[in-house]
Amino acid sequence: MKISQTASRGWDMDLWVSGILRIGLSLSLTFITCGLVWKWHEVGAIRFDYSLPKTSVLQFVLEELHLLLRGTFRPRLLINLGIAILLLTPYVRVLVSVFYFAMVERNRKYTLFTLFVFLTLTYNLLFR
């Protein structure tokens, strides 16, 4: 027997949290592994050391998508996408929690709390 602590109107938030984290992490690890394997296949080493300019997550993601659209497909792209997905995983978890507290549980207090976390993270990740 298992008891959900945060379930309301047939929506089990615990399972959503679990699912988001698991899918995000698996996707991220898959991209990173593929990028490393590809690099290794190409040059026989997994060494690629490059630094990023001071950047926000938004710029980082947009730049990768831009490269992808231009057809510049290389191992670095997969690695960067994997890292971006990893960073977005807890972020999406918070976003979905905002929706849960606002729309499903209709809990004003916790909607505000999660919204505060969400907006602070948004500012921190996207607009610095």
Place this chain on the structure above:
Amino acid sequence: MISPSVLIFVSIIAGFVGALSGMGGGIILIPALTFFGLDIKQAIALSMISVIATSSGAASAYARDHLTNLKVGMFLEMFTMMGALAGASITVVSGQRFLFLIFGMVLLLSWGMSLVQYRAVWKPASRQDRFSQWLELEGKYYDQTEHRVVEYKAVRAPIGGVLMFIAGMIAGLLGIGAGAVKVLIHDLIMKLPPKVSTTTSNLIIGVTALAGTGVYLSAGFIRPGLAALVILGVVIGSFLGTRLFVRLSNQAVRWFFLVVLLALGVQMIWRGIRGVA
């Protein structure tokens, strides 16, 4: 410059020992990376990003088992997140020696705590203060070993919040999860049952580490090629560590870990005093 094979090997070991000891990978990873010549600020940034991966993995499993308290997590997350932003910003501007010293001290503190072998015997709080009640900080879970439903109420939310800010600050400053500090606050101050405090702490760590990573990313400390190897290594290591955990005796793990912690702590403080070479 640190070679990729050393980097991934060190990360696997750190994840492995971190999972075995329950302290997380960062506390081993950062001293090891600096030992192999990586800049401490970069080591901190790499560790911070790997913490997102390990905590997400653990938090996912715990949430599925309905052990995590989402409201406690969401409330405390506000504080740890702000703490991590402050801590990481301090790291960006501070000197190397300061970081070595602080890291060494936190290591020795964890060493001391493991030595005393703190074990909380959980007793449910008899009555809840009004603020914690207003925050709806309560819950229940099904205990698989005791075969019963455990109900609990969290207390002293305001003090808990302030202390969690400090825990978040340590996490952001040093690029570690600081899970042990968080669990201690949940157990001793807020009177959460051990199972709930460990699992909820994992959920909180994800957001805390993300806030810290954001600061390090905008400071230009993250090198994706290195981060990829560290993330993969730590995840593999902690996966193996969790599997082995059931088979090894607790005492063996404990003594091994105590020796490792002490050596690392002394080494970090020594490098802080002598100046970083």
